[in-house]
Structures are given as structure tokens and as C-alpha cells.
Amino acid sequence: MMGNCRRWRYNQGKLQQETEFSEYGYGRAGGGKDMTDTIVGNTLGIFSLCLTISFATKNIVVNRQKNNLYLCAAVTTICLLLLETATVYLENNRSASYVILYRMINSLGFSLSPLVPFFLLCLNSIGKSSTLKALLLRIPLLINAVVCVLSCWTGWVYYVDAAGHYTRGDLFLLPAIVSMYYIIGLIAAILRTNAEYEWENNKVLLLILLVPVLCMVIQIIYTGFIIIWASVAISLLMYYIYLRELQFTYDAPTLIKNRSAFEKDMEHSGKASEQVVVVVIDLNHLKTINDCFGHTAGDEAIVDCANVIKQSFKGIGRPFRIGGDEFCVLCKDMPVEAVDKALYQMDHAAKDINRNRRFPLVLAYGYSVFHTRGREDIHTVFTYADRAMYEHKARLKSDV
Template sequence: MNATLELDVLSVVLLIFAIALASRSLQSKPNNRWYILSAVTLLIVIGTELFAYQVDDIGVSSQIAPHRITNVLGFGLSPIVCYFLFRYISHTKYQQRSKWLFLPFSINGLLSILSYFNGWYFYVDAMNVYRRGPIFALATLNMLFYYGLCIVFLVKTLRAYEASDRPLLLFILATPIIGAAIQIVFPPVLTLWPGIALSLLLFYLFSQEQYYSFDVLTGLRNRSTFMRDLSDLQRICKGPATIVVCDVNELKKANDTYGHASGDALLVHAGGLLERCFRGVGKAYRIGGDEFAVISTKEEPLEVERSLSLLESQIKLYNKTGPVPLSLAIGWSWCESCGGNLFNTYVAADNNMYDTKEKMKQGRR
């Protein structure tokens, strides 16, 4: 068995393992279907590559048609692997543009079929010898277009990940590129698809690990991450810190009046405002059903006060046009040194938030 075949067989094993993992949580995570589709499509593509080894005997005319059909499938499905992967990692953010994303791989599929007859992408001659066609590079560019979208989307969201996670994510993204580079340097060793297969598995494992660190609804860091960061900061940081705690007022009333979907939308918007208003100042978390928090390690609380002022103005702006009014009860506390004091600072901020909430209730009576 040559090196390429060994890599393909290893890739098949990795993909089957990845599909099995993703299928186990499909009911609770419906978005996994895009990942499974990507992995299954890649399995088919690698299958066409393995089958091509069986029908490439020079001079055997009976293998010409199967050889061409195999290449039609391989070229036609290649970009769809990365398209499905993009749908998996981008969730619903590109739903409105999804119809335009069909266009490149649809054209690629048509060109793949036509290549059976005219040899644009590939040519299998009368002696059953495979050669690249004049626009072979277009098929590769089509696939790279979708993989490029994956990279652009993930790079845009890079700051949402912890600093320790970013190198691993970048390595996962680079794996197919490394595979392509090896294939260019050593053409007989086909490492592009094994690289993508490995990247798919690693990315799924990485995303599942992130799933337990981030809140599914708002995309903010969750309570377990908040408590971990508090503990880490109290242990390693000797400088000042500020804790902000926010609670969405009358969320139950919003759910009862406008429906739970509107209540969820209110939480998402509240989380989004916190993330934007405290960008560069602190990390935002969703630590409960209607409760949020921010950790800031800025030297002076003045920057936190500016962010809170910006948050207040953004809430007023939102309530001028928003379908469901948003109101936040906010409390915060500052400590001069994180060491041994940060959890007490959190408790103080939480108590201040409840005091504010009670005053707001009395003001509405």
C-alpha cells in the first residue's frame, strides 16, 4: 500500500469517528447536521479517489467510463465539503445570503459534468490515461473560496476565544493548507484531503470544548467560565479589577406578554450590548437566566464608568425602536488588588445590583 492510500484509509477512519461523535448529539445540537454533511461528502470524495486507483489501468478501455465518472464526482463534490463546513461554523449568520453561496459550487458541478465530454477539468483519453484539463485550477479555486469563507469568519470571531485557544484554532485552520503545500512539493503524495479530514475532526473536538465554555443563546462566556476566570484572576493577578453585574428587569413579564422568543431576543440583545460597550475594557459573561457580568482589569474604574454610560445610552436608543423594552439593573464594585479579594468584589457587585433593582421596582410603583 503506497503512502497516499494509507493516508486516505486513515482519513476514512478519522471521518467515521467524527461522524459518530457528531451524530450522538444531533438532537440537542441540530447545527451538527452541517458538520455531518461535510464529513459524509468528504468521505465520498475520498472514496472516489480510492476507487480511481482501481480503474486507472493504462490501455483498459472498459475502465474509461468509470474513471471519468469517478473524477466527475470528485471534482463536483470537492467545494461542497467546505460549503457545508462554512454553514456549520457560521450558524445562522449567513442565512439571508445562503442562496448566493449555492452559485459557485453549482457552476463547478456543471463544469465537472461537462468535463466528462470536453476535458475542461480533467481528461481521460482513449488509453485510460488521466491528465489535468486547461481550467483544472478553477476547481481548486472554487473549493478554496468556501474554505476562505471559513477562515474569514473564524478570524473575525477570534477575539471571542481565550488567548490560549487561539493558537490551536489557527493550527486547525492551517492543517489543510499544510496538506496542500506538502502535495505541491511532493505531487505523488496526495495530502490535501487527509489534511481536510484531520482539520474537520480537530475542529469538531475544538468546537465541542468551546460549547461548554460559551452560552448557546447569547454567545457570551457562561457561568462556569466566569467562575474559572475569577479563580484564575484571583490567583495570578495582583493588580486592580472591577466586577459589573447586570440583571434584565421584568424578563418574565416580557415572556408572558410578547412570548418566549421575544424574551430570548431581549437576552441576546442585552448580551450583544454588553459585549460591544465593554469591548477592550472587559470580558462579558451570561452567568444566569437573566443575569450578566463583566470582569475588567483596567487600572482605574473610570473606563468601566464610561462603558456603563455608553451602555445606558445604547439601551435608550434601542428602546426608541425595539419591539420589547429593555431595562437593566446594574451593580459594580472595584478592588485595588485581585489577590484574595475578587470573589468578595463579585459579591459586593451582586449586592449593589440587587439594591439597584429594588430601587427601580420602588420607582415603578
């Protein structure tokens, strides 16, 4: 980044003030107030991230693997804030004795910069990328790190002269370009989850991500601002809150909404919709699957069941996991014929998936229709649907 500083020279016997373009990597070539403001902002960012890390280690977000990736992003951001603070200090206390340290800090800072969006991309792509794609994702990181380290001698990304003056190199934008590469991938990964999480939730996440992107653009254009990593710290705190909110709304294994969300949605549907078809679905023989094949197989059966329901009722209704082996779909203002067709598709989808399973998925279901002008409230209609499901379950057992 760049900032203005002043130097003095003699011209025809007179002392004149001359503006010099001085640049900096993570620091500012300004006065003490600028340094103090940056250090205070970075300290607050570090404090907020330490608090977030404390919460994340005690309360795992989504699952342990994703939680570890989030912690890696947070710890990396703390390192970058500390490096940024160090460069601010060194820029305002230039000395030839600090040159080697100054170069090392800039090389390390520029090398680590793309790691934060990289970790967040991995967090949102677990289980969706092949091993080859995962390896290819690491190549830009390696190239950036090599170029940044070599810049200590080549000046490709930055150059610090013997007096401690910093200037940008021809490849100064390389770390920013690599970071944007991962940010674009992260946005694409978020958009792909639109079928799993509602678009309203994804919009919130995209807004959280746009904050540091906007700050990065501002800092590149207006070089007097040092705001990138402080904004990243705030965004990571907001992201943690976002993930915790998802845990209160979504069932982590199946990525569909949970019982708490179902209760709220059903209450709202009973007031806002003219007609709601309440479909109750139960996965048969889950206890037998757990006993014979283990709880991992039982978890797989629940996830496969949820996927079959999501696929069959796409565009028809919203699915929820309301119990261990029990699901419910709320179909708002949809004709009963559309629900019958979705259930028919669900039966066929279950048969297709059973061809490759050690144990078959057997789904019992029933539904009832709520009308705003009817006598029964939506909770009573749910009871009728549950009763219809148990009647279907009994018929399935008698057919065996």
C-alpha cells in the same frame, strides 16, 4: 495529480526504458505499495470521520443548523475519500472496460471537492449573509460542477483516454481555485468573529484550517503525495473537538463566556491582577417577558442584553453570562471612572434599543472593587457587587 510510471520501447533494436508522465485525479500511478499506503490512510480517515459523525449526531455542536452543516462536510469528505480510493485502484489496474467508470468517478470527485469548504463557510456565516449573498456563493459551485461533468467529453479539467490513462486538462486547477475561494471566505468569516470569540480560540481554528491548505499545495507541487482528503478528515475531527470545547466555554445563544469560564477567570484574576472591578448586571422582568410574549421573546431579550453589555464594555472588561438573566463583567486593571462611563453607555444603549422593542430592556447593576492588597478575596468582592446590583434593582422598582 501526476506521478511517474515506466514504459518500454525499442530503439535501434535495443529495448530501452522511457519515463512517461502519467497523471491521476485522486489516485497514484505508482506501485502496489503506494496504493496500499493511500488506501490505509484513507480508511483511517473514513473511520475517524464515522466516529466524529456518531459523536455529532448524539451531541449537537453549537446548534442544530450548524451541526447539520458540519455533518454535511463530514459526509462529503467520506465520499471524496471513497472516490479517491477508487481512483487509486483503477489507476493501478488499468483496463479499457473501466474507462467510463474512471471518468465518472473523476468528474464526481472534482465536482464535490469545493463542497467541504463551502459547508464550513456556511457554518461560520449563519445569520450574517443576505439571501442574495447566499445565492452568489453557490454560483462557483455550479460552474465548477458543470465544467467537471463536461470534462468527461471535453477534457477541460482532466482526460482519460480509451486505455485508461489519465492526464490533466487546461482547467485542472479550477476545483482547487473554487475551494480556495471558499477557504478565503471562511478565514474572513472567522476573523469577523474575533469580537465574539477570543483571538486565542480563532488562532486554533485557523491552524486547523491551514493543515489541509498546506497539504493541497504539497499535493499540487509534489504529485506523488496523496494527502489532501486524509488531512481534511483529520482537520474535521479537530474542528469537532474545537466546537465542543467552545460549548464548554461559551454560552451558545449570546456567544459570550459562560459560568464555568467565569469561575476560572475570576480565580485567575484574583491572583494575576492588581485591581479588578467586578460588575454584576441583571435583566429585569425576564419572567414577565416569558409569560406575556413567550420564551422566544425572552431569549431575544437575553441576546440583546448580552450585545448591549459587550458593546458598552468593549476594551474595558470581559463579559460573562453567569445565570439565566444575570451577567458579570470583570474589568482588570481598569480605573473605576472607565467602568462608570461603560455603565452610562450601557444605559443609553438600552434606551436606544427599547425604541424598537415590544418590551423594554431594564438592566440593574452594581459593582465592587477588588485589590490584591485588600482584606477581601475576589469571591467576597463579587458578593458585594451582587448586593449592590440588588439594591439598584430595588430602586428601579420603587421608581416605577
